[in-house]
Amino acid sequence: MKHSVRIAIVVLLLGALAAGEVMLLSRPRAAPELNIHTLDGRLLTSAMQREKMLLVTFWATSCGTCAAEMPDLVRLYRDYREHGLEMVAVAMSYDPEPNVRAYMDSKALPFPVASDADGRLAGELEVHATPTSFLIDREGRIVLQTVGLLDFASLRRLLDHPTNRRRTKPVPCSRSPSASRCG
Numbered sequence: 001m002k003h004s005v006r007i008a009i010v011v012l013l014l015g016a017l018a019a020g021e022v023m024l025l026s027r028p029r030a031a032p033e034l035n036i037h038t039l040d041g042r043l044l045t046s047a048m049q050r051e052k053m054l055l056v057t058f059w060a061t062s063c064g065t066c067a068a069e070m071p072d073l074v075r076l077y078r079d080y081r082e083h084g085l086e087m088v089a090v091a092m093s094y095d096p097e098p099n100v101r102a103y104m105d106s107k108a109l110p111f112p113v114a115s116d117a118d119g120r121l122a123g124e125l126e127v128h129a130t131p132t133s134f135l136i137d138r139e140g141r142i143v144l145q146t147v148g149l150l151d152f153a154s155l156r157r158l159l160d161h162p163t164n165r166r167r168t169k170p171v172p173c174s175r176s177p178s179a180s181r182c183g
Contacts, residue, residue, distance in 0.1 A: 021152045027038075028139075029142050031136045033045070038054075039115060042112060052085060052138065053085045053159060054087070056087075057088075058127045058133070061099045061102075063132070070107060073089070077110055083159075086111075088114055089111060091114065091116060092116060092130060093117055114123055131147075131149070131150070133146045135158065137164065144158060
């Protein structure tokens with residue numbers, strides 16, 4: 001009996017991960033102070049990003065869901081970077097840096113990429129699966145946490161909310177084969 005209960009719990013957890021667990025936090029929580037060293041040599045700190053919304057996404061080159069979501073992340077970044085969104089993709093500790101660099105170069109990722117070689121960043125944010133994403137507002141609070149594929153339509157609505165934007169109208173979604181996911 002105990003074995004079947006464990007199996008049921010594992011199946012439910014895997015289903016939640018596959019469906020994407022999205023938590024729009026009704027009470028945003030303070031983000032830990034982050035110091036992210038990008039592969040191009042820059043240091044991004046959460047304090048430096050206070051004037052922007054910051055999307056931190058943990059991923060791996062071996063993660064199929066991560067690869068599927070990457071083109072949408074690129075479009076989101078291109079659509080919102082001029083309107084106050086910063087983004088950083090953080091590769092997990094088990095992902096060798098040469099693999100991360102090769103992926104980053106082959107996909108021409110326009111946003112900063114970091115390697116969490118020691119697992120410190122994942123530990124600070126309690127990341128246990130990929131992809132996992134956090135949206136940190138201008139006050140340094142985590143307002144959205146997603147495990148699994150991001151809901152880009154919901155994320156765009158959140159970014160377009162008057163308290164989160166520096167523009168007068170919503171940003172149109174870039175047209176692409178997967179643009180229907182934009183909302």
